[in-house]
Amino acid sequence: MADSQAELHKARESASQSNGQDGKTEPCLRVPEAPHRPGEEPRFSRFSQQPGDLHRPDPLVDYTELRPHANGLVRVLDDEAHASGPWNPEIDAETLLEGLKIMVRIRHFDSRMLTMQRQGRLSFYLESKMEEAVATAAGLALHPDDLLFPSYRQHALMLIRGATLLDMACQCIGNTRDNAKGRQMPVHYSWRQGKIVSISSPVGTQFPQAVGAAMAADYFGRPQVVASWLGDGTAAQGDFHYAINFASVYRPPIILNVVNNQWAISTHRNIATGGRSFAARADAYGFPGLRVDGNDFLAVYAATAWAAERARRHGGPTLLEMYTYRGGAHSTNDDPSRYRPADEGRFWPGGDPVERLKQHLIHLGAWTEEQHESLNQDTARTITEVVKEAETYGTMNEGPYDPPETIFDDVYEELPPHLKRQRDELLGEQD
Amino acid sequence: MPKMNMIQAINSALDIMLERDPTVCIFGEDVGYFGGVFRATVGLQERYGKHRVFDSPLAEGGIISTAIGMGINGLRPVPEIQFSDYIYPGFDQITNELAKLRYRSGGEWSAPLTIRTPCGGGIRGALYHSQSPEAYFTHTAGLNVVMPSNPHDVKGLLISSIESNDPVLFFEPKRLYRGPFNGDPHKVPTWTNQPGGDVPEEYYKTPLGKAAIIREGADCTVITWGAMVHVSRKAIEQSGLNAELIDLRTLVPLDIETVAASVKKTGRCVIVHEAPRTTGFGAEVLSLVQEHCFWHLEAPIIRVTGWDTPFPHTLEWQYMPGRKRIVRALKKVMQE
Numbered sequence: 137m138a139d140s141q142a143e144l145h146k147a148r149e150s151a152s153q154s155n156g157q158d159g160k161t162e163p164c165l166r167v168p169e170a171p172h173r174p175g176e177e178p179r180f181s182r183f184s185q186q187p188g189d190l191h192r193p194d195p196l197v198d199y200t201e202l203r204p205h206a207n208g209l210v211r212v213l214d215d216e217a218h219a220s221g222p223w224n225p226e227i228d229a230e231t232l233l234e235g236l237k238i239m240v241r242i243r244h245f246d247s248r249m250l251t252m253q254r255q256g257r258l259s260f261y262l263e264s265k266m267e268e269a270v271a272t273a274a275g276l277a278l279h280p281d282d283l284l285f286p287s288y289r290q291h292a293l294m295l296i297r298g299a300t301l302l303d304m305a306c307q308c309i310g311n312t313r314d315n316a317k318g319r320q321m322p323v324h325y326s327w328r329q330g331k332i333v334s335i336s337s338p339v340g341t342q343f344p345q346a347v348g349a350a351m352a353a354d355y356f357g358r359p360q361v362v363a364s365w366l367g368d369g370t371a372a373q374g375d376f377h378y379a380i381n382f383a384s385v386y387r388p389p390i391i392l393n394v395v396n397n398q399w400a401i402s403t404h405r406n407i408a409t410g411g412r413s414f415a416a417r418a419d420a421y422g423f424p425g426l427r428v429d430g431n432d433f434l435a436v437y438a439a440t441a442w443a444a445e446r447a448r449r450h451g452g453p454t455l456l457e458m459y460t461y462r463g464g465a466h467s468t469n470d471d472p473s474r475y476r477p478a479d480e481g482r483f484w485p486g487g488d489p490v491e492r493l494k495q496h497l498i499h500l501g502a503w504t505e506e507q508h509e510s511l512n513q514d515t516a517r518t519i520t521e522v523v524k525e526a527e528t529y530g531t532m533n534e535g536p537y538d539p540p541e542t543i544f545d546d547v548y549e550e551l552p553p554h555l556k557r558q559r560d561e562l563l564g565e566q567d
Numbered sequence: 568m569p570k571m572n573m574i575q576a577i578n579s580a581l582d583i584m585l586e587r588d589p590t591v592c593i594f595g596e597d598v599g600y601f602g603g604v605f606r607a608t609v610g611l612q613e614r615y616g617k618h619r620v621f622d623s624p625l626a627e628g629g630i631i632s633t634a635i636g637m638g639i640n641g642l643r644p645v646p647e648i649q650f651s652d653y654i655y656p657g658f659d660q661i662t663n664e665l666a667k668l669r670y671r672s673g674g675e676w677s678a679p680l681t682i683r684t685p686c687g688g689g690i691r692g693a694l695y696h697s698q699s700p701e702a703y704f705t706h707t708a709g710l711n712v713v714m715p716s717n718p719h720d721v722k723g724l725l726i727s728s729i730e731s732n733d734p735v736l737f738f739e740p741k742r743l744y745r746g747p748f749n750g751d752p753h754k755v756p757t758w759t760n761q762p763g764g765d766v767p768e769e770y771y772k773t774p775l776g777k778a779a780i781i782r783e784g785a786d787c788t789v790i791t792w793g794a795m796v797h798v799s800r801k802a803i804e805q806s807g808l809n810a811e812l813i814d815l816r817t818l819v820p821l822d823i824e825t826v827a828a829s830v831k832k833t834g835r836c837v838i839v840h841e842a843p844r845t846t847g848f849g850a851e852v853l854s855l856v857q858e859h860c861f862w863h864l865e866a867p868i869i870r871v872t873g874w875d876t877p878f879p880h881t882l883e884w885q886y887m888p889g890r891k892r893i894v895r896a897l898k899k900v901m902q903e
């Protein structure tokens with residue numbers, strides 16, 4: 137054993153030296169570094185792309201027409217929050233206001249849930265701060281019958297699909313009013329009545345499933361579009377690549393969103409890929425990819441509507457890269473100031489999606505600072521009431537939860553004999 | 568002797584091996600600059616450089632497969648899988664490639680990987696931050712499977728694993744990282760002044776394939792591993808029985824000699840593990856005990872395990888085997 141070990145060691149050593157001609161080698165493995173780490177000054181350049189830069193072709197055009205879009209940035213709102221250019225979706229102020237209100241509710245809800253977690257009233261939380269437009273605008277641009285496969289950072293879809301803040305708070309607590317019966321960690325929602333498929337922690341698994349769901353829509357000939365979201369980090373998973381390849385082969389009605397918020401926990405996106413654009417990956421598979429200013433509500437809405445129209449007219453898949461910034465910690469388990477400058481978000485050139493939409497509505501004369509302030513106050517008050525009510529259905533620490541024997545429900549449709557026996561064992565333990 | 572918790576002991580083992588062997592390298596999600604979500608690799612990138620300790624793309628299948636290639640071409644990689652619940656995208660590469668490389672090449676090729684991964688429940692992590700998937704890997708020939716239960720063993724076993732030329736699945740019960748959780752989530756002692764909390768600063772090895780007798784006893788034998796070692800120890804105290812407690816530490820290769828000697832002595836056996844029951848590794852231990860000790864057994868062997876369900880969130884403590892469940896089993900095994 138020792139001999140063969142020594143031999144192997146020798147072999148390994150010579151192997152590691154055989155790449156240099158002269159026998160001398162220097163390590164040259166390239167490992168990318170994040171652009172800024174704590175203590176460094178965040179340096180982002182302003183977006184060079186402007187709202188009028190990219191044309192908006194008919195959604196059924198050949199994908200090669202979209203090459204500039206895969207490497208550019210679809211924008212509607214400029215740096216002063218004025219809307220212009222061919223991608224302006226020209227939606228009414230009412231819809232814009234609805235979007236604004238949803239984003240504000242989500243932001244307040246997130247911050248209250250974070251507080252609850254700090255107080256020990258939630259086991260965990262994960263916010264979507266500064267990327268609320270990604271889910272909100274897309275959700276509003278889609279049809280209520282469209283099927284959604286989100287990741288854990290698109291809470292706004294829940295509100296759009298008819299769940300209430302109370303439903304969401306109860307899921308986070310996991311109490312007796314949680315429709316998923318306390319099975320999952322907070323923010324892992326499932327909302328069948330609103331066509332939101334159960335969210336899984338293993339990242340990216342939803343992407344190829346969504347493609348399959350879109351294939352099923354075509355199989356039935358239904359006019360349904362399917363949309364899914366995953367993160368920049370997750371775009372490294374095999375599941376991402378299965379998804380785009382199957383999508384490219386069967387061309388089902390699917391919108392695949394990469395939410396590029398620059399970070400995957402502590403890992404900068406330059407470790408997720410050596411490429412410059414996630415959207416450009418679609419080109420190699422023969423379908424359109426568009427990079428979209430993810431903090432521009434109107435751009436997200438327009439790009440999603442374009443992709444949905446393409447899908448509904450049997451034009452096949454679209455890959456959308458939502459270019460945004462993760463405004464908060466990854467989750468309540470990490471402190472981002474340990475791996476990125478604490479103030480990095482302030483320098484993000486895409487700004488704050490809530491602020492930008494608010495300014496835009498003010499320019500339109502459809503909203504005022506005063507109205508916004510009272511919206512903030514009303515929302516905060518509503519959420520206080522929601523949390524109070526939610527905890528009447530059970531708190532994390534005291535319960536009540538669903539009773540212990542429900543552990544065995546839903547493993548299968550019906551309880552098999554061995555689980556019946558285990559359930560009886562558990563019940564025997566209770567006294 | 569210095570006191571260390573499990574994280575510090577793991578960090579110390581990695582530090583020593585990076586220092587001793589220039590072919591050792593560490594990579595995985597968030598292990599580089601940040602030092603890992605559980606902080607196991609803190610400071611190592613700074614000390615040894617970016618080509619030795621580095622972040623990987625978020626792709627477990629990619630991490631395992633590239634680690635195999637690195638191993639084939641002369642390195643001794645110690646990849647980290649952030650949670651063992653996320654190891655499955657690498658399952659094909661582990662079971663079909665890593666495990667079979669030596670065999671299918673007639674001994675020509677191998678890859679000396681040590682795959683570190685936190686496992687187990689008790690942190691309110693629900694379905695996907697709580698699993699104990701060791702049995703999937705014990706079922707595949709060609710892999711060693713290790714699950715230490717204290718700082719001293721984790722360091723010695725990690726060093727042995729890294730030095731082993733065979734691949735090792737190295738499961739770290741995350742509930743034990745900061746203290747020997749023994750069944751009460753509200754009262755977890757720290758590792759200071761606990762058995763196993765004294766960890767030499769320097770290099771040492773704890774042999775693979777050797778179980779540890781945590782507590783000697785004559786009434787019955789409790790066989791367990793991972794976090795359940797401490798829960799079982801507490802349960803034995805509470806039961807008032809004089810039970811012998813064995814921590815397997817390594818599941819493959821299994822130290823059946825220590826196990827059989829104990830069961831032959833006591834005639835009674837309880838097996839405890841956190842993973843689900845059906846085809847859990849307890850089933851294998853039970854079979855072996857039956858094969859080796861049948862004529863010495865005075866009672867049927869009892870298994871205390873997690874239920875055959877996914878790991879729930881709010882009902883975590885009704886899922887996890889606790890002291891009560893173990894005490895009941897101890898009483899029952901003594902009654903027969």
Ligand SMILES: Cc1ncc(C[n+]2csc(CCOP(=O)(O)OP(=O)(O)O)c2C)c(N)n1
Nearest residue numbers: 289337338339367368369370399400401653
């Ligand atoms: C398969 C898998 N591996 C690892 C993890 C742990 N994990 C959870 S989120 C995350 C980072 C995800 O980053 P990204 O895809 O960019 O999404 P973001 O969190 O930024 O929205 C990691 C590594 C996981 N949940 N699933």
Ligand SMILES: [Mg+2]
Nearest residue numbers: 367368399400
């Ligand atoms: Mg990200």
